[in-house]
Structure formats: structure tokens, C-alpha cells
């Protein structure tokens with residue numbers, strides 16, 4: 470394992486990256502996200518040996534947004550098995566923005582390219598077992614409670630309904646996929662489950678622990694319980710490498726080299742075998758949808774501590 474990064478180093482680095490918070494823009498296409506302050510920064514590391522370090526606004530909650538796609542994928546794989554999931558959703562990076570619709574028409578029969586873009590993620594949510602949206606989200610929350618050993622984690626109704634009311638593109642993706650039998654059941658109910666899934670709130674310490682669990686091949690670091698199989702944890706981490714940072718995943722792999730997933734709330738989770746989980750939060754996003762401060766901090770960490778997996 471590489472050297473541990475101390476709290477003092479994190480404090481110093483947060484101040485170095487703070488000015489970059491104003492280089493990006495807080496997401497406002499989900500109205501409730503627009504209220505966030507660009508300088509509310511936080512970082513946490515959950516090391517492989519179970520110890521943790523965090524700095525900044527490490528108790529503040531933010532919504533998972535697209536980071537939930539990795540967790541939902543793990544649950545859908547456990548619910549349905551690999552063959553079922555990948556018959557309906559592909560494994561290839563798209564190189565397109567996360568909510569792009571046009572590739573859906575290029576594949577015959579229609580199939581979203583991967584589970585990290587919105588089309589694929591909506592199809593994955595549709596596959597999670599549960600009769601009602603609340604049952605699906607309840608199962609996802611129980612899974613997150615197990616991963617974090619924290620039963621207080623909930624979704625924000627304010628953020629979920631703010632997205633539900635304005636999610637015209639995601640509705641369009643779902644209706645298209647319903648027409649082509651990629652998803653079944655009610656579009657509105659799948660969208661309800663998806664927006665609640667994206668609105669699950671955590672802080673950086675809880676998120677770093679989730680990253681550490683994936684890094685530890687699906688085993689909880691405290692109890693040593695296998696919560697996700699090694700194989701499914703590996704599938705999720707591979708998607709983090711190939712498609713986790715939107716259509717900037719290639720540049721991120723070269724510059725940082727940490728399997729990671731970001732969300733439009735400004736959070737990024739990294740997962741490094743034999744090191745642990747890293748979570749960074751900074752709500753201002755670059756033009757691809759990645760946290761500006763998150764990218765800077767992860768690049769600094771990776772370079773200074775030689776964290777790239779490549």
C-alpha cells in the first residue's frame with residue numbers, strides 16, 4: 470500500500486484547490502442543486518486497514534446523483550445475474566454526454582451502450598427487484614446501509630421531486646426504451662425510482678467507505694462480510710475506469726488513473742485496491758459534468774502518492 474495521506478496534507482491541499490471552485494458552475498438543470506455553494510469542499514479517505522481521514526465540510530450531505538449508478542448496477546447484478554443485465558445494457562464507453570439519446574437509435578435492437586450513461590442507468594433501475602418505486606429505492610437504501618453500516622442514510626425528497634418535475638430528457642430516454650422493449654412497466658414509476666436513487670444523500674466519509682468496499686473486492690472492512698461478490702465488484706470498478714468520469718474518462722485515466730465515478734452534485738468516489746476509498750466533494754462542475762476541485766485534488770493525490778493503477 471502507498472503511504473497514507475495525513476490530515477495536514479488534506480487541509481493544505483483543500484486550500485490550494487479552493488480558488489479553482491470558481492472555474493466551474495454548479496449544476497442548475499436540477500433546480501434544487503443550484504442552491505449549493507461552490508466553496509463548500511470536502512474530502513475523505515477510507516483506508517484499506519479501516520482507518521479514515523477527512524477534511525473540510527465532511528459532515529455535510531450531498532446527493533449521489535450518477536454515483537448511484539455504480540451501486541444500482543451492483544444490486545441489479547445481484548438481483549438478476551450478469552447475463553440478464555448485459556443482454557439489455559452494453560459494456561462499451563460512449564464518448565457522448567451522459568444524457569445523450571442518439572446512440573440508442575444506432576443499435577439494432579436498441580440497447581444503451583453502458584450502465585453509467587443515463588439510458589443504461591435507467592434500464593438498470595428498471596431491473597432492480599421491487600414492485601413499487603419505493604420498494605426498489607428501499608432495497609437500494611438497505612444495500613447502502615449495509616455497505617456503510619449506517620442506517621440513517623435517506624434520499625432527499627426535495628432534490629428527487631425537483632428532478633422528477635424537470636426530467637424531460639430522462640423521460641424521453643425511458644419512453645424510447647419502452648417502445649423498444651429495453652425497459653418494461655410504467656415509465657413514470659421507473660423515473661420516480663431513478664430520481665429518488667440519484668437523490669440519496671451521503672457525506673464524504675460515508676462515500677469513501679463505499680469506495681473502500683468496492684476496493685476491498687466487495688468485502689466490508691470491519692466485519693469482513695462479502696456484501697458484493699468479488700466478480701461484481703470488479704465489473705463495477707471496470708465501468709468506473711472506462712465510463713465513470715463521463716466523456717472525460719480517457720483523460721482522467723491518463724492523468725489520474727484511479728477507478729472513479731462522479732455525479733453532477735459535484736461528488737467523486739474513487740476506489741483503489743489495496744489502498745481504499747476516496748471521496749471528494751466540490752459542487753462546481755466543468756463542461757463535462759465533473760467536479761473541478763475533485764479533479765484537481767485527485768490528480769494531486771495520484772501524482773504525489775503514485776496512485777495510478779496503470
Ligand code: GLU
Pocket residue numbers: 533534535536567568587632639664667731732733734758
Ligand atoms: N440525476 C441526474 C440525471 O439523471 C444524474 C446525472 C449525473 O450525475 O450525471 O440527470
